[in-house]
Amino acid sequence: MGEVDTAFIQDPEHMPNLSPIQVEGMPIIDLSPITNHTVSDPSAIESLVKDIGSACKEWGFFQVTNHGVPLSVRQRIEEASRLFFAQSLEEKRKYIRDEISPTGYHDRPHQKPLGLGRHTDAGALTVLAQDEVVGGLEVKRKADQEWVGVKPTPNTYIINVGDIIQVILSGVVYGAGLEQYGAYESVEHRVIVNSEKERFSIPFFFHPAHYTVVKPLEELTNEKNPPKYRPYKWGKFIVRRRAGNFQKLNVENIQISHYKIA
Numbered sequence: 001m002g003e004v005d006t007a008f009i010q011d012p013e014h015m016p017n018l019s020p021i022q023v024e025g026m027p028i029i030d031l032s033p034i035t036n037h038t039v040s041d042p043s044a045i046e047s048l049v050k051d052i053g054s055a056c057k058e059w060g061f062f063q064v065t066n067h068g069v070p071l072s073v074r075q076r077i078e079e080a081s082r083l084f085f086a087q088s089l090e091e092k093r094k095y096i097r098d099e100i101s102p103t104g105y106h107d108r109p110h111q112k113p114l115g116l117g118r119h120t121d122a123g124a125l126t127v128l129a130q131d132e133v134v135g136g137l138e139v140k141r142k143a144d145q146e147w148v149g150v151k152p153t154p155n156t157y158i159i160n161v162g163d164i165i166q167v168i169l170s171g172v173v174y175g176a177g178l179e180q181y182g183a184y185e186s187v188e189h190r191v192i193v194n195s196e197k198e199r200f201s202i203p204f205f206f207h208p209a210h211y212t213v214v215k216p217l218e219e220l221t222n223e224k225n226p227p228k229y230r231p232y233k234w235g236k237f238i239v240r241r242r243a244g245n246f247q248k249l250n251v252e253n254i255q256i257s258h259y260k261i262a
């Protein structure tokens with residue numbers, strides 16, 4: 001590996017612990033009440049909605065089973081990505097990520113063991129097919145702010161709240177006794193890689209159109225509960241975020257905290 005751009009080198013307190021605690025505590029949510037059309041039990045849907053709400057508030061992350069995505073589809077995507085990445089660098093660079101094709105190939109320099117520095121996802125939410133063998137995703141657990149590894153669960157997808165949901169739902173007021181759940185927050189996460197095994201992961205980002213203005217839901221704000229964020233243009237935000245290419249969270253790169261109303 002060549003020289004690593006110092007912008008990617010983390011401060012010591014953000015360097016990953018090489019053997020993080022592996023947790024299974026992240027909620028696993030069964031989506032069969034919405035994917036199994038033979039069951040039409042409104043109370044099952046109601047409790048599903050509640051469970052998703054609690055998972056979003058307590059973890060900002062959850063995993064889904066019975067999601068209705070055929071395993072064969074996932075396997076075909078995984079196979080196609082293995083074939084793509086096995087090609088020569090020259091071939092891959094034909095599909096390089098740039099301003100015109102922001103989802104293209106990105107041969108990002110990284111300093112092992114950190115595959116992807118700590119960050120929050122900028123979009124509304126992310127659906128992730130994590131590598132089922134290698135794992136490597138770590139989440140900053142809201143309960144104690146510890147970094148915990150997310151143990152891969154076969155044929156599940158990991159879903160996490162992104163910055164847009166944090167802003168839109170920032171006006172949610174909790175009833176007495178419910179404060180411990182905290183708010184809908186876009187939780188920090190990062191990825192560690194190991195030098196022996198390749199790691200494949202397939203994130204799908206829910207992003208709005210570039211002209212979208214992101215702002216707290218007006219129905220949730222009023223004089224007593226004023227908006228906590230200034231409106232921002234999604235297109236500008238994501239273009240600036242991409243220019244920073246997941247560098248350190250606390251420097252250079254644009255964050256929703258910059259739009260926070262003190």
Ligand SMILES: O=C(O)CCC(=O)C(=O)O
Nearest residue numbers: 121130137189191201203
């Ligand atoms: O590879 C992973 O497990 C997560 C990737 C991720 O966090 C991202 O692309 O935003």
Ligand SMILES: [Fe+2]
Nearest residue numbers: 119120121189
């Ligand atoms: Fe992410």
